[in-house]
Amino acid sequence: MLKKIEAIIREDKVNDVKSALEAIGIVGLNIFEIRGHGRQGGIRLSGRSGTYQVDMLTKIQVNIILSEANLEETIQTILDAAYTGEAGDGLIFVYAVEEAIRIRTRERGHEAVMYPGDIDERKKRRFINDGIPT
Amino acid sequence: MEVAINAGDTAWILVCCSLVLLMTPALAFFYGGMVRRKNILSTLTLSFIFMALIGVQWVLYGYSLAFGEDIGGLIGGLNYLGFEGVGAAPSPDYGPTIPHGLFAAYQMMFAVITPALITGAFVERVRFKSFLLFSILWATLVYDPLCHWVWGKGGWLNTMGLLDFAGGTVVHIAAGFSALAFALVIGPRKGYGRFTMEPHNIPLTVLGAGLLWVGWFGFNAGSALAANGVAVNALLTTNSSAAMAGLVWMVLSWLDGRPSTLGISTGMVVGLAAVTPAAGFVKPLAALVIGAVAAPLSYYAIRFRDKRGLDESLDVWACHGMASTWGMVATGLFATVQVNRAGANGLFFGNPAQIGVQLLGIVVTIVFSFGITFLVAKLLDLSIGLRVTPMEEEVGLDISAHGERAYS
Numbered sequence: 001m002l003k004k005i006e007a008i009i010r011e012d013k014v015n016d017v018k019s020a021l022e023a024i025g026i027v028g029l030n031i032f033e034i035r036g037h038g039r040q041g042g043i044r045l046s047g048r049s050g051t052y053q054v055d056m057l058t059k060i061q062v063n064i065i066l067s068e069a070n071l072e073e074t075i076q077t078i079l080d081a082a083y084t085g086e087a088g089d090g091l092i093f094v095y096a097v098e099e100a101i102r103i104r105t106r107e108r109g110h111e112a113v114m115y116p117g118d119i120d121e122r123k124k125r126r127f128i129n130d131g132i133p134t
Numbered sequence: 135m136e137v138a139i140n141a142g143d144t145a146w147i148l149v150c151c152s153l154v155l156l157m158t159p160a161l162a163f164f165y166g167g168m169v170r171r172k173n174i175l176s177t178l179t180l181s182f183i184f185m186a187l188i189g190v191q192w193v194l195y196g197y198s199l200a201f202g203e204d205i206g207g208l209i210g211g212l213n214y215l216g217f218e219g220v221g222a223a224p225s226p227d228y229g230p231t232i233p234h235g236l237f238a239a240y241q242m243m244f245a246v247i248t249p250a251l252i253t254g255a256f257v258e259r260v261r262f263k264s265f266l267l268f269s270i271l272w273a274t275l276v277y278d279p280l281c282h283w284v285w286g287k288g289g290w291l292n293t294m295g296l297l298d299f300a301g302g303t304v305v306h307i308a309a310g311f312s313a314l315a316f317a318l319v320i321g322p323r324k325g326y327g328r329f330t331m332e333p334h335n336i337p338l339t340v341l342g343a344g345l346l347w348v349g350w351f352g353f354n355a356g357s358a359l360a361a362n363g364v365a366v367n368a369l370l371t372t373n374s375s376a377a378m379a380g381l382v383w384m385v386l387s388w389l390d391g392r393p394s395t396l397g398i399s400t401g402m403v404v405g406l407a408a409v410t411p412a413a414g415f416v417k418p419l420a421a422l423v424i425g426a427v428a429a430p431l432s433y434y435a436i437r438f439r440d441k442r443g444l445d446e447s448l449d450v451w452a453c454h455g456m457a458s459t460w461g462m463v464a465t466g467l468f469a470t471v472q473v474n475r476a477g478a479n480g481l482f483f484g485n486p487a488q489i490g491v492q493l494l495g496i497v498v499t500i501v502f503s504f505g506i507t508f509l510v511a512k513l514l515d516l517s518i519g520l521r522v523t524p525m526e527e528e529v530g531l532d533i534s535a536h537g538e539r540a541y542s
Contacts, residue, residue, distance in 0.1 A: 044391065045332075046387060046390075046391050046392050046393075046394030046395075046396070046397060047394065047396065047397070048394070048396055048397055048400050048436055048449065049386075049387075049390075049397070049433050049434070049436035049437050049440070050387075050390045050391070050437060051390060051391045052330055053330065054330055054332065055330075
């Protein structure tokens with residue numbers, strides 16, 4: 001079963017999240033610059049004379065398609081890396097994905113979202129070397 | 135009288151002419167950064183077009199109305215129509231050591247930027263056709279006569295001894311109060327006050343402010359019409375006022391939160407506008423005072439304007455009109471013949487009467503420019519309409535008026 005993670009995080013946390021994901025072997029991801037607001041509301045910016053309220057803040061949306069087996073580990077990684085404890089840390093949404101097809105090879109499903117050196121390959125190698133089932 | 139052209143003076147005014155020309159694109163970017171991204175090309179064009187529009191009008195008849203042979207102190211005659219007789223020989227009345235054609239070209243650059251200043255009032259909603267018509271009428275009915283009154287030989291304010299070195303009345307008060315009148319007629323932008331209209335590219339505004347400061351040396355120091363001590367004094371006072379106003383604005387902005395980049399840039403331009411009438415008549419220390427007072431004046435004028443719900447969008451009135459009104463008063467206070475023998479003394483140098491002349495000049499300029507602009511704008515609004523349709527405004531003028539987009 002394929003899943004999609006849609007994580008909305010702080011703009012300034014994007015590098016932390018990206019490198020944390022890389023460390024556990026999440027290779028394929030997309031990021032979008034989005035604007036919005038949740039509980040944080042907005043911020044006040046300096047204008048020509050005094051300040052003014054801005055309610056739409058720039059956030060980063062990270063999209064990842066992955067196997068259900070890797071879901072919890074990935075969510076934990078994002079939670080740790082994107083956390084500051086202040087309002088505005090963001091949200092994570094998880095969806096079911098019907099199908100994934102890699103255009104170059106026409107692989108479908110799980111195969112389509114596997115990459116050399118990714119989380120699945122690492123787990124497989126660990127299984128072969130140490131006999132630990134994943 | 136045999137007059138000789140001075141190569142130094144001529145070279146200097148040639149440079150100043152180019153510096154003042156640069157101020158119009160600088161203003162275009164100064165304004166362009168403050169509008170929303172869908173209106174940047176429109177805003178640039180509103181300023182830029184004057185290099186073409188007045189570039190033609192001034193040669194055809196504008197210069198003659200402003201600087202032609204005086205008719206009753208009110209307007210120049212038609213003797214310089216089409217720049218006829220405006221050539222290599224110096225004019226006996228204006229800039230006696232430079233070619234007459236250079237004086238006329240230098241003055242053209244002032245006539246170009248002044249109506250461009252007004253465009254800050256009506257960006258993001260003005261109909262281009264109506265704007266063009268308004269602009270040519272404004273140049274003819276407001277700028278050319280006012281320029282004659284203040285700077286033309288025989289002009290009635292000039293004859294009264296009004297001190298306006300580089301355009302406090304003719305340029306900044308006229309533009310500022312015309313902007314106010316136009317804003318009242320055209321009304322606010324769609325959604326003004328209901329949602330924030332963030333400046334879309336502050337770096338462009340900062341770039342514009344920097345280039346304006348550079349150009350202003352040509353504007354003020356060039357107004358000496360010679361490469362002499364008065365020019366150097368004007369350059370020093372110009373720099374001093376801009377520097378001080380920038381610093382004071384920074385502090386004001388800091389007290390309200392953080393020292394805003396847009397605020398500091400605005401403060402610098404306010405300092406430049408304020409010192410313009412005084413530049414060649416006051417000492418650098420007085421210019422520091424001019425800048426220091428201009429900054430809070432304009433800063434709170436913006437606040438006042440905003441509280442009234444008036445969408446004079448880029449604060450031409452607050453920044454140019456109010457700052458230069460103060461500058462004209464300050465000229466009446468701080469002017470001294472120690473700086474400029476052709477000038478006069480102000481109140482602090484034993485001539486209280488000068489204040490009266492300055493105040494008269496201010497009131498006349500405000501009433502005249504506001505009145506004519508209000509009338510012309512109202513007539514255009516009732517006849518062909520000043521505004522684009524709500525749909526065109528929503529889409530943005532870049533697409534709806536010019537069929538282009540700035541960032542593809």
